[in-house]
Amino acid sequence: MSEQTDQGITRLTVAGYKSISREQSIAIRPLTLLAGANSAGKSSMVQPLLLLKQTLEVSYDPGPLLLNGPNVQFSSLRELLSRGSRGGASAFTVGVGFDHAADLTLTFARIGAEKSTETDKLALTRMSIAGAHNGVQLTPEMDHDAIIAASSPELRQQMQLALAREMLHLTTGDTLHGDPRLKVMRRRCFLDISVVAQVDWNTEHLLSILPLDILIEPAIRTTIHLPGLRDWPERMYPVSATGPQFPGTFQQYVASVIAGWQAQGRRDLLDQLATYLADLNLTRTIEAHVRDSSRIDLLVDRMPVGSSRRASDMVNIADVGISVSQTLPVLVALLAAAPGQLVIIEQPELHLHLSAQVQLARVLADAALRGVRVIVETHSSLLLLSVQTLVAQGHLPPELVQLHWFDRDAAGVTTVASANLDATGAFGDWPVTFDTVELDAQRHYLDAAEARQAGQSH
Numbered sequence: 001m002s003e004q005t006d007q008g009i010t011r012l013t014v015a016g017y018k019s020i021s022r023e024q025s026i027a028i029r030p031l032t033l034l035a036g037a038n039s040a041g042k043s044s045m046v047q048p049l050l051l052l053k054q055t056l057e058v059s060y061d062p063g064p065l066l067l068n069g070p071n072v073q074f075s076s077l078r079e080l081l082s083r084g085s086r087g088g089a090s091a092f093t094v095g096v097g098f099d100h101a102a103d104l105t106l107t108f109a110r111i112g113a114e115k116s117t118e119t120d121k122l123a124l125t126r127m128s129i130a131g132a133h134n135g136v137q138l139t140p141e142m143d144h145d146a147i148i149a150a151s152s153p154e155l156r157q158q159m160q161l162a163l164a165r166e167m168l169h170l171t172t173g174d175t176l177h178g179d180p181r182l183k184v185m186r187r188r189c190f191l192d193i194s195v196v197a198q199v200d201w202n203t204e205h206l207l208s209i210l211p212l213d214i215l216i217e218p219a220i221r222t223t224i225h226l227p228g229l230r231d232w233p234e235r236m237y238p239v240s241a242t243g244p245q246f247p248g249t250f251q252q253y254v255a256s257v258i259a260g261w262q263a264q265g266r267r268d269l270l271d272q273l274a275t276y277l278a279d280l281n282l283t284r285t286i287e288a289h290v291r292d293s294s295r296i297d298l299l300v301d302r303m304p305v306g307s308s309r310r311a312s313d314m315v316n317i318a319d320v321g322i323s324v325s326q327t328l329p330v331l332v333a334l335l336a337a338a339p340g341q342l343v344i345i346e347q348p349e350l351h352l353h354l355s356a357q358v359q360l361a362r363v364l365a366d367a368a369l370r371g372v373r374v375i376v377e378t379h380s381s382l383l384l385l386s387v388q389t390l391v392a393q394g395h396l397p398p399e400l401v402q403l404h405w406f407d408r409d410a411a412g413v414t415t416v417a418s419a420n421l422d423a424t425g426a427f428g429d430w431p432v433t434f435d436t437v438e439l440d441a442q443r444h445y446l447d448a449a450e451a452r453q454a455g456q457s458h
Contacts (some may be wrong), residue, residue, distance in 0.1 A: 005179075006342035008373055010218050010376060011047075011097030013105070016089040018193070019414040021082035028342070029402040030368035031172075033384060034377045036406030041414030042377045044227050045406070046344050047072050047080075052220050053187045057247040062110055064124040067278030070248035077110055077120050091125065099340070099360035102215050104133035104291055105263060106277040127191040134210065136398065138191045144181045147193060162195050162209055187212070219342070224333050228346035228377070233318040233325035236295045251329040255296040258334055259288035259379065276331045276363050278305050280356040282324045297303050300324055322353040327360075334363060349380040361386030365396045388425030388447050403427055 015023035017040045026032070026045060034042040055062060056071030067074040074080050080087040085257045091109035096103070107126040121182045127136040133277075135152035163180050178199040193209040223247050237255035246253050261269045268398055277283050285301040298317040330348045338341050349357045357380050364389065367374050370398055378384065384403075390396040398421040419427040 008099050008213070009223070009342050010097070011103070012045060012049060013097075014048055014093070015046055016082050016092030017048055017094070019408055019412055020044050021089065021176055021413050022415075023093070024414060024416045026404045026418065027402050028097075028372050028373055028375065030048055030371065030400040031364055031387065032373070032375045032402045032404070033387065034375065034404050034406060035379070035384065037408075038379075040406035040408050041416075042406045043346065045374060045404075045413065046377075047425040048092070049096065049220065049223065049320050050225055050344070050388060052094070052096075053223050053225070054219050054248070056217060056420060057245075061188055062185065064122050067122070071227075077122055081110065086212030094330045096220070097345045098215065098217075100131070100215060102129055102134060104129055104216055105267045124186055124189065124191060129210070129216075131215075132353070133216070136193070136210070138184050138193070140184055140186065140191065142184050147182045147184065159193070159209060163445060172326050180211070181290060190216075207344060218418055219340075220340050221245050222338075224328055224337055224341065226250050226333055226343070226348075228350060230326050230329055233298075233322065235316055235318050236266070236291065236297055239290070239296055244338060244341070246373060254332045255288055255298050255327045257332050258286065258298070259290050259296050262288055273331055275330075276359075277324075279357075279359045280327060280352065281305050282327060282356070285314070285318065286317075286328070298328075318437075323352075323353075324357075326351045327340070327356075330360075331363060333368040334372065334374065337367065337372040340373065342373045342375065343367070344375045344377075345376045347379065349375060349383050357382045358386045360397075365390050368396065388421065388427070390425075391421050391423070392425035398423055398425070 002110070010028050011025060012028065013023060013025040016141045019039070020261065024041075026046065027035075029239045036042055046207065050071040050112075051065050051067070051069075054071045055064075055066040058066055058069070061386060067077075067080070081092055091107055093105060093107045095105040105126075106124065107124045108122055110120045111123045112120040124140070126137070126139050129135060131152075134155050136155055138147070139152045142150065148159065150314045151159065159182060163182075180195050183194050183196045185192050185194050187208075188212075190212050192212060195209065197329040214233075224246055225248075227249055230249075237257075238252070240256045241254050242253050242257050242260050258273070259272075274285060277286060278431050282305070284303060286303055287299045289297040289299060291297060299314040300317050300320055302313050302315045302320055315330075327348070329346055333343050333345070348360060352360065361383055364374055376383075385394070388399060391398050395423060401421050405419070406414060407417070408414050
């Protein structure tokens with residue numbers, strides 16, 4: 001197993017967002033499984049993190065959050081805020097926990113005289129960092145003294161040093177008017193502390209204090225996202241830059257990643273990809289052909305995996321079953337991710353035969369053993385059972401797995417029940433189980449078949 005990095009996301013907390021009106025929190029382990037009925041809130045648990053990701057990735061400042069982006073799309077604030085008897089929530093909160101013991105909490109609120117109108121704006125109204133060295137609670141209106149009072153002793157010391165350095169720097173060349181002061185400033189989806197100094201009467205000099213770009217932003221920016229609705233196969237794919245950050249959704253990078261592995265001679269990754277594709281009974285070989293500086297073709301072997309024919313018969317990926325193009329991004333994303341990096345995959349079992357869903361559990365387990373952190377939203381009881389089997393067989397340590405079951409009550413409010421696996425792969429009772437549905441379906445079929453036979457015998 002690869003050594004894990006000490007950076008990465010370990011927990012998500014959400015409140016006031018869509019059906020998650022009451023605060024719900026989930027732990028993130030190397031293999032984190034989200035299960036539950038349709039519209040139970042599984043996607044809603046990870047969407048706030050994806051909103052942060054797409055806000056940080058665009059080349060301009062979209063405001064506190066980019067609501068309509070490649071990962072999450074909203075046309076109005078009313079679509080994302082929880083609804084209630086009095087017009088719904090006016091704010092939502094997202095919390096992100098990190099390995100370095102710094103927990104980030106952000107609160108976004110509707111502002112405007114008439115909160116029921118579609119012209120309401122979103123504001124970042126509060127941010128807190130709970131950390132051993134950088135603890136602070138910020139609101140946009142805080143002044144110099146309030147910032148110091150709300151900061152941890154370690155952060156106060158950093159502020160005093162920054163103020164002293166700025167004073168020394170400015171007085172060596174510029175005309176300084178008044179002492180440098182601390183000010184809260186919004187930086188996209190974060191609040192930051194800046195040293196503000198007035199020089200030469202007209203120039204405001206700014207110096208950032210919080211190490212957001214070191215402790216927090218990288219883990220969010222490098223999150224890999226694969227939505228459930230992945231793109232249809234193309235005859236040609238655009239050339240794109242690859243890794244370690246993949247802005248937007250991941251499927252657009254797949255052809256370029258494979259082409260890059262070929263150019264770099266990464267036989268280890270290419271061979272592992274081919275092994276996964278064969279294990280899932282999808283194809284024997286895959287190749288990326290770079291046509292020019294802007295286009296790449298993906299070719300796959302059309303011959304069955306178990307075919308005794310040695311020679312390959314390569315065809316464009318658009319000419320084979322859709323299961324190849326839908327599953328390939330999942331496999332490439334898991335192989336491309338580094339230890340500690342978060343990969344969010346919605347319904348990886350789509351378009352896969354039942355036997356392939358069993359093998360997919362092994363692929364997910366391999367990524368977890370390398371230290372990659374994978375969040376899987378799934379409706380496959382077979383995939384879950386296969387993960388349990390790997391734990392019972394000793395191939396996957398139970399402490400690397402976390403299960404979260406999502407349910408909604410009669411009022412439409414999401415609740416999350418979490419469970420750990422024991423050494424035998426057992427996890428206790430869910431509030432509602434996949435197995436109950438499957439057993440009920442089998443019972444209904446047997447009852448119907450028995451009734452039909454009884455009717456025919458009379």
